[in-house]
Amino acid sequence: MFACLAGTAALCVSSTSFAQQQGAMPPPAVVVEKIEVQQVSNPARFTGRVESIDAVDIRARVTGFLRAVAFTDGQAVKTGDTLFEIEPNQLDASVASARAQLARAEATRKSAETTLARNRDLFARNTVSRAVLDDAQAAFDVAAADAMVAEAALNTAELNLSYARITAPIPGSIGRAMFTVGNLVGPDSGSLARIVSLDPIRVAFAMTEGLLVTARQKEASGGGWDPHAFKLSLSLANGTEYDEAGRIEFVENEVDPQTGTVTARAVFPNPHHVLIPGQFVTLSIEEKEVPKLPVVPQAAVLQDREGRFVYLLGQNNTVSQRRIDTGARISNGWAVTAGLNGGEQVVVQGIQRLADGMTVQPSEGQPLGGGP
Template sequence: MGGAEPPFISSISFAQQPGGRQAPPPAVVVEKIEVQQVSTPVQFTGRVEAIEAVDIRARVTGFLHSVDFNGGQAVKAGETLFEIEPDQLNALVASARAQVARAEATRISAERSLARNRDLFARRTISQAALDEVQAAFDVAAADVQVAQASLTTAELNLSYARITAPISGNIGRATFTTGNLVGSDSGALARIVGLDTVRVAFAVTEGLLVTIRQQEASGSNVDPSMLKLSLRLANGTDYDTPGRIEFIENEIDPQTGTVAARAVFPNPRHILLPGQFVTLYVREKDAPRLPVVPQTAVLQDREGRFVYLLGKSNTVSQRRIDTGARVDNGWAVTIGLSGGEQVVVQGIQRLVEGMTVQPSQGQPVGDGQ
């Protein structure tokens, strides 16, 4: 158990007021024992990562006609981000269409010529060699049509690339090029989109903890990820209010660090978590036992063990022996001796003896902690 040990009580003395008059009952502060879900969390330092992130690049070369977003804004998949001047690409499409029409006309002429020559061959007017030449001319014309159609498809595809859209939904950064700049496939990223609705938290599991988990699994006590409660504490000391889940744990130990990389997934609907941000990850059992929690300041210790003073009827106090378990924030879980609802003395405790009358005032109950 962590934390400071309770004070060791050896002897207590009491003073009387001058003249032999009895001193008034000592003033004490009491708190009501609360029953809480108690589990000892395992703590990790984690770093937030994006699950989806895309660098936006140009597929065709041309001058930027427009930039249709502001840096930092949210964008949806399919939304237009950039437009490249399409005039040259439109011209290439028109040229490709003309080539298709020309090739198709040549193919039709070759097909008619082939039909006539087949009829002549059937009448034995031309030789087989002459027919073969006409057949070859038709085959070339038909192939030229396919080549022209493929060129048209490529030209139309390049024209479609003049309008650059968002492949995923997320938050987009600043544009690295402004309107009027020449961009192309070698220009690098024009902008970057990061999906923030769901993020990962990367953390490292120590080798010792991993061995413990594997031993539990080997003995038949499998660790069910669905039975774990994952929570985060942010850099400003506040708690992130949306729970997460374990996504995966690597199957190899890093020999340099002696740890195993792991990932947890957290919903991030309000975009509080940002990639690169450091957080504290707490992992605990969901169905942890519920136990009474006593404030640390209420616990004393002597040779027989730990005890507290309970407030009873007529404002008298009595000792109660307890066994403590895990630390819970500024208190201890009690496994034996308390059931919850009792009033324990948390201040003025060093002056008390069994059966003493006191003047109690109410303090604040011990709260839940990480």
């Protein structure tokens, strides 16, 4: 009996000592940081493909042997520059023959016209019959039509002769010549060379449905979707940034149900021909007017069923829970769209042991984005 009482007394003394030790424990140490307000840039990124705005396959319109190739592969050409020359001898002969045919037709027409005038005079004096006059009129009409046919044939022959000199229809960069001097070319020979325009140049990409909806909502609310209100930039395959800004040129009016995207095109200046049709680039789109928002360190943000929250340091070193709405991910933090104004101090370390209203022992941490 005495032993039992002694054991109970010892237990009571032990419990009291533990409680005293607990009560004497210092507040938990935490690290806090001050919330900074920053310009929040959240560009949308897409994989784009470079396309030429204009491209032309150069073809021969007449048949003949190539006499000259007047460019070097990869050369920059202007509209009207001579590219190929086809031997014109046969075409010259066709023009000469057509001129002769036209002269003969004109002579026949004049003779028929003279005969018609004479028969009209004789008919007026009742010297010839109506049938004779009608025959003269028909002969003149046929001769006039033959003259028109001969004139059209001459125009065609001269046009074909002009096709012996093949010129550039657009400015741009021309590829390699597919035929060399001495080869027989014609309308069925296919492309002789290809010209692509390089400045400006187009980047085609698949815009996400979400971005399109956001833009349309802004337009519907009266804000309008001004293509110049967006900042477009490119990242090249070697990791460098393209030094020219672009603008949105066109957005398709249908969403692809298979991909949930809509085709869009942007135009970029390309004075140094850095961008080449067919290459892939990374396109970034963001608004030029970047908003300023509080940015909270990612380590300070907790989440439960009700959403995300942080612990703020208040008076007397007590912490309180604050619900927040987050937006874009910024470096190692979150842009806060609701719940913080900037300037508050949030707990970034020791956060797992906290509860609302608890007293803590704070120390200042490294501000977000500061230091090496």
